[in-house]
Each structure stands twice: as structure tokens, then as C-alpha cells.
Amino acid sequence: MTDITIIGAGNMARAIGLRAIAAGRSVQVLDRSPENAAGLAAELAEGTTSGGLGDVPEGDIVVLALYFEPAKEVAMHYGDTLSGKTVVEISNPVNMETGDSLVVGPGTSAAEEIARLLPGARVVKAFNTTFAGPLAAGSSHGMALDVFIASDSEAARNEVAAFAAAAGLRPLQVGALRHARELEGMQLLVIGLQLNPAYESFDWTTTLKILD
Ligand SMILES: NC(=O)c1ccc[n+]([C@@H]2O[C@H](COP(=O)([O-])OP(=O)(O)OC[C@H]3O[C@@H](n4cnc5c(N)ncnc54)[C@H](OP(=O)(O)O)[C@@H]3O)[C@@H](O)[C@H]2O)c1
Numbered sequence: 195m196t197d198i199t200i201i202g203a204g205n206m207a208r209a210i211g212l213r214a215i216a217a218g219r220s221v222q223v224l225d226r227s228p229e230n231a232a233g234l235a236a237e238l239a240e241g242t243t244s245g246g247l248g249d250v251p252e253g254d255i256v257v258l259a260l261y262f263e264p265a266k267e268v269a270m271h272y273g274d275t276l277s278g279k280t281v282v283e284i285s286n287p288v289n290m291e292t293g294d295s296l297v298v299g300p301g302t303s304a305a306e307e308i309a310r311l312l313p314g315a316r317v318v319k320a321f322n323t324t325f326a327g328p329l330a331a332g333s334s335h336g337m338a339l340d341v342f343i344a345s346d347s348e349a350a351r352n353e354v355a356a357f358a359a360a361a362g363l364r365p366l367q368v369g370a371l372r373h374a375r376e377l378e379g380m381q382l383l384v385i386g387l388q389l390n391p392a393y394e395s396f397d398w399t400t401t402l403k404i405l406d
Pocket residue numbers: 202203204205206207225226227230259260261262263264267268284285286287321322323324325326327
């Protein structure tokens with residue numbers, strides 16, 4: 195019995211895995227490299243399971259800790275296997291050649307494109323505005339990180355919000371999955387500022403947060 199499956203074994207897989215363990219959730223890590231998945235699982239916690247993309251995602255929540263193109267490939271690969279599950283899509287589909295636009299059109303978002311590939315799943319956009327370093331640490335400048343959450347399924351939004359809260363983060367539910375467009379656009383601006391030499395102090399610890 196696994197609570198959360200993380201697909202991918204890179205920076206965000208590690209950060210979300212650490213938050214999941216902090217939240218007391220059991221984790222399965224799957225990656226195209228089973229060795230990398232096993233390495234991350236060993237780092238996270240005893241009892242964390244791992245495997246390759248030939249293995250079935252066991253978690254009720256499945257996090258696609260992948261770039262947009264691999265996320266589409268993995269969504270097509272698993273297809274109906276993910277039906278009924280909450281699938282968390284975290285990508286920033288930024289055109290890295292220019293750093294100035296998204297690779298998805300204005301009338302859609304990476305999360306909505308993934309949802310189109312997984313009609314039986316409850317797709318949630320979350321974690322795209324939290325850089326891996328602060329997320330792994332769990333906070334920034336002594337404050338809980340904001341996790342913006344969008345999904346057409348209220349139940350799935352609540353599920354991811356409960357996970358984020360248990361992990362010491364502040365969940366902010368922004369509504370329907372189409373709001374992934376704004377979330378991806380917001381982070382495009384943050385990444386653009388980060389790449390701009392005029393803002394030298396903006397780095398991978400930069401955090402997007404609403405102060406109240
Ligand atoms: N890094 C951040 O701070 C941050 C913050 C918010 C959102 N994001 C988003 O999070 C996602 C992951 O970023 P990351 O920094 O974790 O990247 P990463 O460290 O490069 O990890 C990417 C993972 O995807 C796997 N992968 C690559 N190509 C694949 C393919 N064709 N099929 C299956 N798996 C593949 C990689 O495996 P290999 O190691 O074998 O290549 C690796 O496990 C991206 O969409 C990014 O936009 C990142």
C-alpha cells in the first residue's frame with residue numbers, strides 16, 4: 195500500500211519525496227532508470243519502494259516529476275492505468291531557447307494537455323512555482339512555501355492540499371485546471387527574471403509567495 199508514487203528521480207522528485215516523507219506518507223519512486231529510482235528511494239526513507247516504468251504506479255496520488263515532453267510520453271505509456279488516480283502535473287513548459295514564452299498555446303496549459311491524455315484521471319496542477327531547493331528544505335526565509343493548486347476535481351484539489359499542509363507547506367487552491375495557464379505564466383515571469391542579469395540575486399532559491 196503506497197500513498198504517493200513519484201515518477202522521475204531528479205531534483206523535483208527528490209524535493210516532493212522529502213515533503214511526502216515529512217508528511218508521513220509512504221512513497222514509491224519510478225523512473226526510466228530503475229537504478230536512479232532505487233537511489234532516490236534509499237535516500238528518502240526506509241520502506242520507500244522503487245522501480246522502472248514497466249512497474250505499475252501504486253499510489254493514489256501520482257506525481258509526474260518530469261519535464262512536459264517526457265510527462266506526455268509517460269501519460270500515454272500508462273494511460274488507463276492512471277484512471278481514478280490523482281495525477282499531479284508540475285512542469286513549467288518554458289521555451290528555454292528564449293526563456294520568454296511557453297511551448298503551449300495561450301488557450302491551454304501543460305496540465306490541460308496532460309489531462310486530455312488521461313481522461314480517466316483527476317489531473318492537478320501543483321508545485322510548479324516552488325523551486326526544488328526551497329521545497330526540499332520545506333520553507334523559505336522561515337516561511338511556509340505556497341503551493342498553488344488547480345484542478346477540475348475538488349476532491350483531488352483537497353487531496354493535494356491535505357498532502358501539502360501535512361508536509362508543512364501552505365496550500366492555495368486557485369480553482370479549475372484552466373488556471374494552470376496562469377500558474378505556468380506566473381512562473382514563466384519568475385524564470386525570466388531569474389535569467390535576467392539585472393536581477394543578480396534571483397537564483398534557484400527564489401520563491402513566489404503571497405504575503406498576508
Ligand atoms: N527544478 C525546479 O526547481 C523545478 C521547480 C518547479 C517545477 N519544475 C518542473 O519539474 C519538472 C522536473 O524538473 P527537475 O528539475 O526535477 O528535472 P530533472 O532533475 O532533470 O529530472 C527530470 C527527470 O525526468 C526524467 N526523464 C527525462 N527524460 C525522460 C523521458 N523521456 N522519459 C522518462 N523520464 C525522463 C529524468 O531521467 P534521467 O535522469 O534519466 O534523464 C529525471 O528523472 C520539470 O517539468 C520542471 O519544469 C522544476
